[in-house]
Amino acid sequence: MITVSGSNVSLQISESLPDNYKQLTWFYGPDQKIVEQEFGRPPMYFDTSFKGRVMLHSPSGVLCIFTVRKEDSSTYLLKVLKKTKNEKVWKVPLEVLDPVPKPQIKIEKTEEIENNCYLKLSCKVLDQSVNYTWYGDSGPFPKGLQNSVLEITSTKQNYSKFYTCQASNPVSSKNDTLYFTPPCTLARSSGVAWITTWLEVMVPTVLGILLI
Template identity: 55%
Template sequence: VTAISGSNVSLQISNLSTNYEQLTWLYSAHQKILEWEFNKTNLFKSKFKNRVSLSGNQALSIFNVQKEDSSTYILRVLKESGKEEEWHISLEVFDPVPQPNIEIQKKQEVNNICHLQLSCKIPDQSITYTWYGNSRALAAGPQSFMLEITVNSENHSTSYTCEVSNPVSSKNDTVYFTLPCQLGKKYSWGWEGGHRVDEVKKDVGIL
């Protein structure tokens, strides 16, 4: 299960039987969150105490999840027969990615050939970078925050976009070139948790 920080999540086991005497949700093997027994739910002292509840289908609901809540949760069930069963369900919580900003590290024109070095590094290890030239993917990966290209008037792109993303959000920044080495405008937008983020346009001048 993946979730964006600040949202509410429900951890549920689909094939859970009903013939049990006790049910326990744990954050880790040694930290209990809550326990159900004799139709009564007991909340243990933990960081979850005011942020969890047990639903009618015995799903664990967690409110206002944070990155620190990421873990492999355990559901431990004691059946009427005395047999104990255990399920594991993983939760990963991500913060929305920040707005990237393309910086021109190098822009050099020699004999009508333009050498460009663009960067948009974000201080987050869980981010994937994807570079586009005229909407065509040029490079991608967790360390691809730098784009180095050599272009001329025949093969240059009129725009270069840096997209930063994680499993729950994506944002990008675009620079436009009127000529291979002549900068025009910038344009930024993105999404968080399935919702469009407001667009931002700005003139950056001609370099």
């Protein structure tokens, strides 16, 4: 299971618990007990980082974890001791990822060569294991160009008015965009576009207030 930090998750197995089991225990990793329950008795929660953030549902054995954190990532174990004293163990992997922060495209180099434009753009998110996808007018660029740095020569045949970098992980994605005019002139960024829109809305509003 993969989830985003701050969410709530339910860890469960794909089959029903044995009837009238003697004891069940949820572990974080191989040996840290989270909660233990004797059959027919209230669960006992151990003094760990999970205390106050977990709830065991009986009789299903589902473990709910609230407001998960990156450090909650692990392979959880559910151990069930039968009345016959045989023990059965299930493994439940959990990976918790932080949302991807907004990336920012940086222009490393632009060079105009015979009405063509050589571009080197970088797009990096610090301290994140993310995938990068670059888009232009006609959609995503070929797989060979999909990394944190985009190097491309723009011609009349493949000219793009904008370049968008999308940083993503399995739970979220964010993007940034630069706009160009032929052949190599930066027109605006997505941030500048937002400021322009804000001014278009706010200036008439302010003028209206001043005239009242």
